[in-house]
Structure formats: C-alpha cells, structure tokens
Amino acid sequence: MKIIAADVIVASPDRNFVTLKITTDEGITGLGDGTLNGRELAVASYLADHVVPLLIGRDPHRIEDTWQFLYRSAYWRRGPVTMAAIAAVDVALWDIKAKAAGMPLYQLLGGASRTGIMAYGHASGRDLPELFDSIRRHLEMGYRSIRVQTSVPGINAVYGVAAQPSVDGKRYDYEPAQRTALPAEEDWDTRAYLRHLPGVFEAVRGEFGPDLPLLHDGHHRMTPIQAARLGKALEPYDLFWLEDCTPAENQEALRLVRQHTTTPLAIGEVFNTVWDYQTLIREQLIDYVRSAVTHTGGITAMRKLLDYAAQYQIKSGIHGPTDISPVGMAAALHLDLAIHNFGIQEYMQHGPATNEVFRQSFTFSDGYLHPGELPGIGVDLDEEAAAKFPYQPAYLPFNRLKDGTVHDW
Numbered sequence: 001m002k003i004i005a006a007d008v009i010v011a012s013p014d015r016n017f018v019t020l021k022i023t024t025d026e027g028i029t030g031l032g033d034g035t036l037n038g039r040e041l042a043v044a045s046y047l048a049d050h051v052v053p054l055l056i057g058r059d060p061h062r063i064e065d066t067w068q069f070l071y072r073s074a075y076w077r078r079g080p081v082t083m084a085a086i087a088a089v090d091v092a093l094w095d096i097k098a099k100a101a102g103m104p105l106y107q108l109l110g111g112a113s114r115t116g117i118m119a120y121g122h123a124s125g126r127d128l129p130e131l132f133d134s135i136r137r138h139l140e141m142g143y144r145s146i147r148v149q150t151s152v153p154g155i156n157a158v159y160g161v162a163a164q165p166s167v168d169g170k171r172y173d174y175e176p177a178q179r180t181a182l183p184a185e186e187d188w189d190t191r192a193y194l195r196h197l198p199g200v201f202e203a204v205r206g207e208f209g210p211d212l213p214l215l216h217d218g219h220h221r222m223t224p225i226q227a228a229r230l231g232k233a234l235e236p237y238d239l240f241w242l243e244d245c246t247p248a249e250n251q252e253a254l255r256l257v258r259q260h261t262t263t264p265l266a267i268g269e270v271f272n273t274v275w276d277y278q279t280l281i282r283e284q285l286i287d288y289v290r291s292a293v294t295h296t297g298g299i300t301a302m303r304k305l306l307d308y309a310a311q312y313q314i315k316s317g318i319h320g321p322t323d324i325s326p327v328g329m330a331a332a333l334h335l336d337l338a339i340h341n342f343g344i345q346e347y348m349q350h351g352p353a354t355n356e357v358f359r360q361s362f363t364f365s366d367g368y369l370h371p372g373e374l375p376g377i378g379v380d381l382d383e384e385a386a387a388k389f390p391y392q393p394a395y396l397p398f399n400r401l402k403d404g405t406v407h408d409w
C-alpha cells in the first residue's frame, strides 16, 4: 500500500480544527487531528508545507518508522506545533492500518482492557446555586465524575466558568478561545482564590455526598507553596485530582507540593513529549498524565509515555476539551480502552456544527464512553459540511494581576 495524497483541512464549525486526511492507492483513507488552540494555522502550514510532500509514496503501514523519520529528520525537536503535526500523521496511519485490518483501532493496541471508559465533565458556576445546578445537569447528562470550577469574589472572569460573560457571546467553558481580534484580558488574585475554593468544595460535598468523584483545575496559576497549601486545604473533600496546580515548565516544583499533600495531582496538558515528564514520572511526583494524543505525537508516542508511567503506578487522564477534535477524541478512546493503567478521560461534548462535520461512532452512557466497533478510529469527515465553516481567527484569553502584571491564565 502507498500514500498517494494527504490533505490538510482547516474548518471552524464551533471552533477551529485542523484535520489531516491521508489517502492510499488502495482507496483506504485515514484521519488525524492536529488542532492547537489559538495557533491552528502554524500546524496546518507545518503539515502542508513540510510534512505532506514527505508522505507521498510512503508505505502507510510503517507507522513507527514514519514517526521516527518525522521526529528525527526535522532536526528541531519537540514543541507543540511539531508534535501536533506528527500526531496528525500518526493517528491517520493507525486509522488506515485498523481499517485495512477490518478492526476497531483498540484491537490492534492489544484489545479491550475494560468494558467502558469513565469520563468526567465540566461543571461550573458563578455562585453555589449555579454550581449545584450545573453539577445536577451533568449528572442528568450521564456524567458520574465531575470537574468543579467556580468564580472567585472580587475577580471578574475566571477560567472554566461557563456562565460568565464572554466577549463574543459564546458559552465560555464550551470554547474559551474567543473569535476576537485580540486575546481577551481576564483578572486574577491567587490569595482570594485560595481563601474561597475550600469552602466551595465543602459545600459541594455537603450537597452531593462523599461518593461523587470531584476534580479541580488550577490552570497553572499557583506558586509551589501556594499549590501545597491548596492541596492540603482540599484533603478533607477527597478530590479525584487537583490539576495543573503550578506552571508546567518547572517539574521540580511538584516535589514541594508532593511533600505537603496527599491530594492526587494531575499534570501535562501542555506537554508534548515523554521528556517533559521525566522527573515527574521517575520521582513519582504526579498521579495522572494529562497529555492529549493530539499534542503528544499521537498514539505511538502516548502509548510509550503511558507504559513508562505504568511502571510507577501513574495512570492516564487524557486531555479531552472541545479543542481536541472528534478525531483526536476517538483516538484517545481507543487508547483508553486498551491500556492497563487507565485512570479517567476528560469529555466535554462538542456542539451541533462540529458533529455535523465529524460523524462519530463513539457512545456515552451512564458515565462511560466507548469508541464503538467500526474499523479504524470510527470517525468520518464530511468535507462539504467542513467547507461551510471557514477558519476564523480566535485567541485564548490571558490574565493580568491587579497591578497589571501578566499572569498564567
């Protein structure tokens, strides 16, 4: 079998997505997701200008060789743009291989290790009544594990709170990248947040009881000592995890946090290789690996990363916000089903326009996702529908402190 074409499709149904479609001489096609929120065209150009010409004529079955070739022959290594482009190729090739075998991808990864994939959704509120309603709504939608984000008194706009006003009028948690000429500016005050959050979790536990797995995302905004304090303060509320408590660049920071708290820690959605995790995994400083298949070099690299993590009893918590396309999401689900050290899967549901462009076979019921039984990854792209939604510039917001200092968002 030979690759005869590779097309980069950029479409913006509910948000921008970058999809790679690889076509073979036997008529089998494969899809890969290369979406990098707010920097989509960089990946599209990396693929179209620098990768597609290298793919034509190659044997699509040689996935490991193609991965190593794209990684090593570029000379310049790692980074989100490179690794998202490699991921798009890798997932498309796995899609082709599984279609050629007539099997859903998870069968080629070793077969199912479980019957379903526990997923968590995003509840949020500006105050407790709104947050409780949002949690109830998520329970009705079938979620059995819930991430809790809340506004903080004195702060106008906080990451992850759906009902707060968004500059472009869209639901905020659905798609934080806003279709505006410049990134929206939000404000932040870590001391106010640290004072407020434990009381919110106390109230949520009081209302919903001890069983419901609860998660929280600190979104890189604390220093190590602040994160240690928050982890300790949240211990009575038995979190499933505290995510991205400190900025991800500083792996050593997690040593200090770890020494002070037994709250489980998740990190890695902005990482893109196993090298970013080396200290974190070897020293057992985290409990969950948060990388996305889409940003971490695809199935091939994620499998190796998660196998490494497994030696240290560290589990998966694959990134799955709406800026991962249904193609990237499906790839994650096949991996989730097959690996032994699965932990949990993030699942924010895409909007109707996205579902019109990407036809998916995965299902969600009573808290569990399943990738389905179609050969390949189980997602089709309707190119005519995609053409109705051209690319629109969009930016993630950023934070400033009261004195004007730029802060992690």
Ligand SMILES: O=C(O)[C@@H](O)[C@@H](O)[C@H](O)[C@H](O)CO
Residues within 6 Å of the ligand: 037, 176, 217, 219, 269, 319, 320, 321, 323, 346, 396
């Ligand atoms: O936990 C998460 O999913 C988030 O941190 C993401 O929503 C993140 O903000 C986006 O992926 C940014 O594009």
